[in-house]
Amino acid sequence: MRLRFTKMQGAGNDFVVLDATDAPLALSPAQLRRLGDRRFGVGADQILVVERATRPGVDFRYRIFNGASGDEVEHCGNGARCFVRYVHERGLSDKRSVRVETVNNLLTLTLRDDGRVSVDMNRPVFEHAALPFVADGLAPRPLGGFERWPLALGDGVVVDVAVLSMGNPHAVCRVDDVARAPVAELGPQIEAHERFPRRVNAGFLEVVDRGRVKLRVYERDAGETLACGTGACAAVVAGIRLGWLDARVEVETRGGLLAIDWAGADPAGGWAPVWMTGPAETVFDGEITL
Numbered sequence: 185m186r187l188r189f190t191k192m193q194g195a196g197n198d199f200v201v202l203d204a205t206d207a208p209l210a211l212s213p214a215q216l217r218r219l220g221d222r223r224f225g226v227g228a229d230q231i232l233v234v235e236r237a238t239r240p241g242v243d244f245r246y247r248i249f250n251g252a253s254g255d256e257v258e259h260c261g262n263g264a265r266c267f268v269r270y271v272h273e274r275g276l277s278d279k280r281s282v283r284v285e286t287v288n289n290l291l292t293l294t295l296r297d298d299g300r301v302s303v304d305m306n307r308p309v310f311e312h313a314a315l316p317f318v319a320d321g322l323a324p325r326p327l328g329g330f331e332r333w334p335l336a337l338g339d340g341v342v343v344d345v346a347v348l349s350m351g352n353p354h355a356v357c358r359v360d361d362v363a364r365a366p367v368a369e370l371g372p373q374i375e376a377h378e379r380f381p382r383r384v385n386a387g388f389l390e391v392v393d394r395g396r397v398k399l400r401v402y403e404r405d406a407g408e409t410l411a412c413g414t415g416a417c418a419a420v421v422a423g424i425r426l427g428w429l430d431a432r433v434e435v436e437t438r439g440g441l442l443a444i445d446w447a448g449a450d451p452a453g454g455w456a457p458v459w460m461t462g463p464a465e466t467v468f469d470g471e472i473t474l
C-alpha cells in the first residue's frame with residue numbers, strides 16, 4: 185500500500201498525520217507501528233487519522249494511535265493543535281475553529297492570529313473509574329481540597345500522585361527539579377503500575393511559581409516525549425486543585441511552551457473546561473509503502 189502522510193510536531197511531540205476523509209483507512213497495528221518506528225518507518229510518537237465526522241454539528245473525527253504499540257487511545261492534546269493546522273493547510277476546512285469528536289470527547293480547535301492554536305480540551309474527570317485507577321486499601325494524602333495517592337514502586341520508593349483523566353489517564357507527581365527527576369526510572373513503574381489497569385501517563389511537575397511550571401511526561405506507550413498536551417492540562421489542573429497554582433499557567437516542556445487556563449469549578453455546576461494554547465507545525469510531506 186502506498187500511503188501519503190504529513191509529518192507534524194507540536195512542542196516537539198511528533199506525529200504522522202493521515203487523511204482518511206475520502207476513504208476509510210484500516211491500518212493494522214503492525215502497519216501503525218511501522219509508521220511510528222524511527223528506524224524502519226517514518227517515526228512519530230503518535231499517528232493521527234483525520235476522518236469525516238459521524239454526527240451533526242461536528243466537522244471531523246479525530247483518531248489517535250500510539251506509535252510504539254499501534255494501540256488506539258482516547259486523546260492527544262498536542263496532536264489536536266496539529267489537527268486543525270492540517271485540515272486548514274490541506275483545504276479540508278476554511279473554518280478557523282473546528283469541532284472534532286474523539287472516541288470519548290468533543291473538542292474545539294482554533295487557529296489564532298498569532299500563529300498558535302487554542303484547544304478547548306473539555307472538562308477534567310476526577311472519578312477514578314474514568315482512568316481507571318484502583319485506590320482500594322490506599323489512604324489518600326489530602327491537600328487543598330484534592331488528594332494525592334501514595335503509589336508504592338520498587339525498592340521501597342513511594343511516590344504521591346494526583347490522578348485525573350483528560351479523556352486519557354494521568355498520574356502527576358511533584359518534584360523539586362524536573363531536569364534531575366528520575367523520569368527514566370520511575371516513569372515506566374508508574375505507567376505500568378497495577379493500580380492503573382489500562383496504564384497511565386506519568387507527569388513530573390516542578391512548580392516555578394503560581395503561574396509557571398516545568399513538566400516532563402513519561403507517556404503511556406511512548407516513553408518520555410518532548411511534550412504532552414493532555415499531560416500539561418492534567419498537571420496544571422492537579423496543581424490548581426492542590427493549591428499550588430493560579431488559573432493561568434505557562435508550562436515549560438522540553439519541546440516548547442504551552443499555556444494552560446483552567447477556572448476550576450464551573451459556576452453552572454461541575455468543572456470548567458481546560459484551555460490549552462501552543463504551537464503546531466508541519467515538518468514535511470511524504471509517501472511510504474506499507
Ligand SMILES: N[C@H](CCC[C@H](N)C(=O)O)C(=O)O
Pocket residue numbers: 197229230250257258259260261262263352353385403404405406409411412413414415
Ligand atoms: N500517550 C498518550 C496519548 C498521547 C498524548 C500526548 N501526546 C498529548 O499530547 O496529549 C496516551 O496513551 O494516553
